[in-house]
Amino acid sequence: xxxxxxxxxxxxxxxxxIRNFELKVMEVHSAGEFAGAAHPYIGEEAVAVGACAALExxxxxxxxxxxxxxxxxxxxxxxxxxxxxxxxVDGYCKGKGGSMHLADYSIGILGESGILGSSVPVAVGxxxxxxxxxxxxxxxxxxxxxASNQGALHESxxxxxxxxxxxxxxxENNQYAVTTSYAETVAVDHVSDxxxxxxxxxxxxxxxxxxxxxxxxxxxxxxxxxxxxxTLIEGLTYRFEEHSLGLGRVARGAYRDEAEIAEWRxxxxxxxxxxxxxxxxxxxxEECDAINAETVKEVEEATDxxxxxxxxxPGDLFEDMWANPIPLP
Amino acid sequence: MAQTVFLEAINQAIQEEMRxxxxxxxxxxxxxxxxxxxxxxxxxxxxxxxxxxxxxxxNGFFGAAIGAxxxxxxxxxxxxxxxxxVAMDQLISQxxxxxxxxxxxxxxxxxxxASMFYGAxxxxxxxxxxxxxxxxxxxxxxVVPSNPADMKGLLKTAIRDDDPTIVFEDGTLFGMRGEVPExxxxxxEELLVPFGEAKIVREGTDCTIVAIGxxxxxxxxxSDQLAAEGISVEVIDxxxxxxxxxxxxxxxxxxxGRLVIADPAHKVCSAASEIASIVSEEGFWSLxxxxxxxxxxxxxxxxxxALEKHVYPDVPKITAxxxxxxxx
Ligand SMILES: Cc1ncc(C[n+]2csc(CCOP(=O)(O)OP(=O)(O)O)c2C)c(N)n1
Ligand SMILES: [Mg+2]
Numbered sequence: 001x002x003x004x005x006x007x008x009x010x011x012x013x014x015x016x017x018i019r020n021f022e023l024k025v026m027e028v029h030s031a032g033e034f035a036g037a038a039h040p041y042i043g044e045e046a047v048a049v050g051a052c053a054a055l056e057x058x059x060x061x062x063x064x065x066x067x068x069x070x071x072x073x074x075x076x077x078x079x080x081x082x083x084x085x086x087x088x089v090d091g092y093c094k095g096k097g098g099s100m101h102l103a104d105y106s107i108g109i110l111g112e113s114g115i116l117g118s119s120v121p122v123a124v125g126x127x128x129x130x131x132x133x134x135x136x137x138x139x140x141x142x143x144x145x146x147a148s149n150q151g152a153l154h155e156s157x158x159x160x161x162x163x164x165x166x167x168x169x170x171x172e173n174n175q176y177a178v179t180t181s182y183a184e185t186v187a188v189d190h191v192s193d194x195x196x197x198x199x200x201x202x203x204x205x206x207x208x209x210x211x212x213x214x215x216x217x218x219x220x221x222x223x224x225x226x227x228x229x230x231t232l233i234e235g236l237t238y239r240f241e242e243h244s245l246g247l248g249r250v251a252r253g254a255y256r257d258e259a260e261i262a263e264w265r266x267x268x269x270x271x272x273x274x275x276x277x278x279x280x281x282x283x284x285x286e287e288c289d290a291i292n293a294e295t296v297k298e299v300e301e302a303t304d305x306x307x308x309x310x311x312x313x314p315g316d317l318f319e320d321m322w323a324n325p326i327p328l329p
Numbered sequence: 330m331a332q333t334v335f336l337e338a339i340n341q342a343i344q345e346e347m348r349x350x351x352x353x354x355x356x357x358x359x360x361x362x363x364x365x366x367x368x369x370x371x372x373x374x375x376x377x378x379x380x381x382x383x384x385x386x387x388n389g390f391f392g393a394a395i396g397a398x399x400x401x402x403x404x405x406x407x408x409x410x411x412x413x414x415v416a417m418d419q420l421i422s423q424x425x426x427x428x429x430x431x432x433x434x435x436x437x438x439x440x441x442x443a444s445m446f447y448g449a450x451x452x453x454x455x456x457x458x459x460x461x462x463x464x465x466x467x468x469x470x471x472v473v474p475s476n477p478a479d480m481k482g483l484l485k486t487a488i489r490d491d492d493p494t495i496v497f498e499d500g501t502l503f504g505m506r507g508e509v510p511e512x513x514x515x516x517x518e519e520l521l522v523p524f525g526e527a528k529i530v531r532e533g534t535d536c537t538i539v540a541i542g543x544x545x546x547x548x549x550x551x552s553d554q555l556a557a558e559g560i561s562v563e564v565i566d567x568x569x570x571x572x573x574x575x576x577x578x579x580x581x582x583x584x585x586g587r588l589v590i591a592d593p594a595h596k597v598c599s600a601a602s603e604i605a606s607i608v609s610e611e612g613f614w615s616l617x618x619x620x621x622x623x624x625x626x627x628x629x630x631x632x633x634x635a636l637e638k639h640v641y642p643d644v645p646k647i648t649a650x651x652x653x654x655x656x657x
Contacts, residue, residue, distance in 0.1 A: 062396075092431075093434070094432035103431040103435070110396070110435070118392070118418050118423060121389050121390075121391070122393075122395055122419075124393045125396020126397065126400045152389065152418065155388055155390075159386060162384065320429050321428065322428070323428065323436045323491035324490055324492055326525060327525070
């Protein structure tokens with residue numbers, strides 16, 4: 001598959017944006033600039049970026065607690081994302097959602113869910129609307145290997161399959177749910193094997209290779225838009241950092257060995273893409289570095305934006321409960 | 330005015346709203362063949378895409394309804410109150426919380442029609458009346474109609490409302506006949522009952538009964554019987570619990586000085602508990618006697634009719650409660 005240079009460079013930019021966003025989050029979180037959980041996406045960038053590059057703004061996604069990568073991959077704004085992590089009024093959710101609940105309805109990001117598996121049926125519902133109205137958009141549900149054991153996912157795959165809904169079930173298999181290996185919790189070899197039970201294609205993809213992710217997802221999106229139904233894609237990947245910022249201080253004992261981590265770190269998705277671009281003469285080293293540097297700068301500006309944004313006022317506590325407001329009890 | 334059966338009122342509301350607005354669709358189990366009655370003939374008129382029979386996957390299809398509502402549809406889900414337990418995650422984590430959590434970006438015009446089949450030997454697994462649990466969770470509007478006209482008018486309002494709503498349909502009323510005005514006789518030619526407006530069903534001066542859902546008829550019967558004894562009872566039907574028309578209750582208690590609350594839900598942390606707490610906090614100086622809650626006993630619903638009949642509020646229990654308020 002011949003991929004447009006623009007798309008390749010866009011993917012590189014988004015991957016650097018996620019990487020640099022997460023590095024910044026780790027820095028300011030450990031400096032105590034904001035509290036609460038934050039789940040770095042470092043190491044997994046190619047999965048969301050490749051998948052979302054196959055989507056349009058009019059397509060929908062839902063996600064999970066590891067939520068910074070999905071919106072950035074779909075073209076979301078880092079300043080609003082960062083301000084949300086800082087709990088400020090200019091954040092995506094005006095400070096009401098925080099790290100685990102980013103959303104941008106203007107570009108189809110229906111919201112990340114801290115309850116795992118829970119946002120998968122919601123993505124199916126958006127696709128159901130397309131099916132009923134005859135619209136051409138698709139929806140994509142991101143979930144982890146851990147959440148692949150949730151009943152909600154299995155009900156969703158069955159619903160999407162019987163109604164031939166335009167859904168892409170996108171499993172980010174980073175091989176662990178917090179400290180528990182997926183090999184111990186998933187009864188089949190690969191999450192994608194589960195597609196067979198729901199009569200849909202299951203694709204196992206190298207999640208470190210953004211081009212592979214893009215190609216697989218493009219095929220699934222084409223199938224969905226043609227009315228042929230859902231696809232389950234498993235991006236096999238690895239989380240380079242701790243499950244959640246600060247968790248390393250509380251977990252008792254190691255659950256991944258250093259050799260395994262080192263082995264996977266050698267397969268950095270950014271290195272892999274840059275090597276492809278450079279060896280194929282699509283971009284130069286300098287061009288790649290420039291993209292990296294631009295995203296560093298944008299993240300820096302986003303962080304300043306977040307720091308300078310005011311906190312919500314106490315009265316804001318009562319806003320956004322209802323579309324048709326009712327009196328407070 | 331036409332006499333309409335409660336179930337027909339549900340059917341009329343759905344049919345009218347589906348005719349009026351193409352984004353309205355209905356989904357649930359066995360609704361094409363209308364096994365619970367409310368969805369009769371919808372398939373013929375609106376076709377398979379808008380009348381969807383679902384697999385037994387409440388968590389999945391509740392979530393699908395929620396997702397469809399986020400992108401401009403107005404889904405109506407048919408279910409039983411007791412089946413909502415397996416979909417609680419979608420109701421709470423998604424429907425109730427999304428709008429607030431996403432800073433107002435999400436709009437969820439989704440309606441869950443939850444039948445409450447209690448009082449007919451269905452035993453513990455099919456007899457829930459769970460609205461108080463949802464009152465505790467911000468983010469869902471809660472409707473409990475007590476007669477065919479309100480059923481129709483409130484369901485139509487629920488379908489048009491932009492917030493997630495659960496309409497608790499009291500199965501003890503499904504066969505009830507009542508006057509439902511013809512559209513042609515109404516201003517705007519349609520029946521819409523607003524949320525948050527209680528109805529004074531009987532006027533009285535000695536004691537107020539606030540009754541919910543199927544308990545309203547028992548309260549009316551109580552009021553009629555006590556009238557013969559010279560006791561004047563006011564009956565108030567809140568109709569919606571979220572929002573709740575507290576002013577109507579406070580005004581009534583100011584007049585009568587006494588309050589009985591008849592609530593088919595379990596007694597502990599019931600709707601009755603919340604109403605009692607509002608009146609204790611905000612209407613205390615109007616009270617001339619302790620508030621009486623007549624709610625379901627704090628046991629599961631037993632199968633045997635010999636036992637089940639003792640669980641719920643009924644006319645003798647409500648009558649006794651009114652009399653207790655008058656003793657002091
Ligand atoms: C329903 C639910 N159960 C448990 C948790 C706690 N929890 C948060 S993250 C996590 C692991 C998730 O693993 P996975 O789905 O593989 O995603 P990953 O963190 O690896 O990206 C768990 C158990 C939760 N948030 N929601
Ligand atoms: Mg995982």
